[in-house]
Amino acid sequence: MKYKQFGRTNMNVSVVGLGAWEIGGNWGPIEEEHALKLLNLAYINGVNFFDTAPVYGFGKSEEVIGKFLNQIPRDKVYIATKCGLEWDSRGRIRNNLKKDRVLKEIDDSLTRLNTDYIDLYQIHWPDPNTSLEETSEALQKILDDGKARYIGVSNLNAHQIEELCEYIDIVSTQNYYNMLVRNVEKELFPIINKFNLTLIPYSPLAKGLLTGKMTEDFEPSKNDPRSGDRIFWDKKLFLENLDKVEKIKEISNRLGKPLSQIAINWLLFHEEVSTVIAGTKNEKHLIENIKASDWEMTKDLIEEINKILF
Numbered sequence: 576m577k578y579k580q581f582g583r584t585n586m587n588v589s590v591v592g593l594g595a596w597e598i599g600g601n602w603g604p605i606e607e608e609h610a611l612k613l614l615n616l617a618y619i620n621g622v623n624f625f626d627t628a629p630v631y632g633f634g635k636s637e638e639v640i641g642k643f644l645n646q647i648p649r650d651k652v653y654i655a656t657k658c659g660l661e662w663d664s665r666g667r668i669r670n671n672l673k674k675d676r677v678l679k680e681i682d683d684s685l686t687r688l689n690t691d692y693i694d695l696y697q698i699h700w701p702d703p704n705t706s707l708e709e710t711s712e713a714l715q716k717i718l719d720d721g722k723a724r725y726i727g728v729s730n731l732n733a734h735q736i737e738e739l740c741e742y743i744d745i746v747s748t749q750n751y752y753n754m755l756v757r758n759v760e761k762e763l764f765p766i767i768n769k770f771n772l773t774l775i776p777y778s779p780l781a782k783g784l785l786t787g788k789m790t791e792d793f794e795p796s797k798n799d800p801r802s803g804d805r806i807f808w809d810k811k812l813f814l815e816n817l818d819k820v821e822k823i824k825e826i827s828n829r830l831g832k833p834l835s836q837i838a839i840n841w842l843l844f845h846e847e848v849s850t851v852i853a854g855t856k857n858e859k860h861l862i863e864n865i866k867a868s869d870w871e872m873t874k875d876l877i878e879e880i881n882k883i884l885f
């Protein structure tokens with residue numbers, strides 16, 4: 576495993592991290608024992624960065640990570656979680672970044688995660704009904720109380736990041752970014768560089784599309800997290816992307832490297848990116864993703880791939 580400094584922090588994170596949405600059960604049921612096995616497998620293979628959120632499995636993902644933290648030395652891993660999405664008894668989710676709510680959420684997360692600090696505490700999604708100034712008061716208190724070491728954001732646009740930076744020191748942004756979804760390059764790279772942030776790309780494998788396992792007839796079911804994602808419901812876009820994936824597959828075959836590793840290493844080539852948090856419920860896939868860190872992309876390869884992507 577390779578490690579990289581996480582932006583301006585003193586955290587040295589594994590370039591391949593693990594996204595823990597999948598172990599919350601939203602991507603189909605998963606036994607707790609199996610989820611713990613995956614976390615431990617990642618850990619013994621050098622992964623030290625784990626990304627979760629309260630909303631993943633409505634507490635389940637954090638709870639399993641809490642059990643995992645019981646089994647290993649706490650200071651050997653970095654835990655990133657999030658705030659700002661609450662759910663009701665019927666599973667309806669809404670944005671809430673009010674000060675009181677965020678101060679309650681951190682305590683709930685610490686309890687579920689079975690720890691007294693979170694390494695990276697991230698705003699999950701902006702809340703149109705709460706000012707960033709109000710939210711930042713809660714986040715500053717969380718830092719001052721030692722409940723989180725660093726603050727990050729996710730899904731904020733450049734203006735929102737710029738405004739938030741007036742109130743509080745943030746170190747990272749987490750956004751939808753992969754070979755097929757590249758808006759952040761234009762929209763966020765300038766602000767990332769201006770404020771010396773680091774980028775955690777989410778859905779790095781385009782939710783499975785970049786692993787080459789999907790065919791033209793792929794139709795996510797209603798409960799599948801992919802059903803609401805334009806890259807799947809917009810059939811024209813889906814087929815265009817599938818065509819690109821087929822072309823990249825030829826490069827993958829030529830190199831003898833799995834597509835998933837090409838997708839991960841394409842992201843890691845960008846210096847803005849620190850760690851890539853693919854999610855999986857499958858041990859073989861997890862090891863395949865981790866092994867992306869055994870090799871690196873050359874500039875020539877990036878150029879060859881980018882010609883296909885444009």
Ligand SMILES: NC(=O)c1ccc[n+]([C@@H]2O[C@H](COP(=O)([O-])OP(=O)(O)OC[C@H]3O[C@@H](n4cnc5c(N)ncnc54)[C@H](OP(=O)(O)O)[C@@H]3O)[C@@H](O)[C@H]2O)c1
Nearest residue numbers: 594595596777778779780781782783786853854855856860
């Ligand atoms: N901040 C946000 O708003 C936000 C939004 C989305 C995601 N995230 C974070 O990003 C993480 C990853 O994103 P994601 O889960 O949306 O999508 P992803 O990592 O791009 O893709 C996950 C999908 O790819 C499959 N997969 C993984 N490795 C594979 C491999 N080597 N070969 C074949 N299939 C493979 C998984 O299925 P198998 O289980 O079969 O491997 C799963 O269906 C999440 O866990 C979460 O932590 C954050």
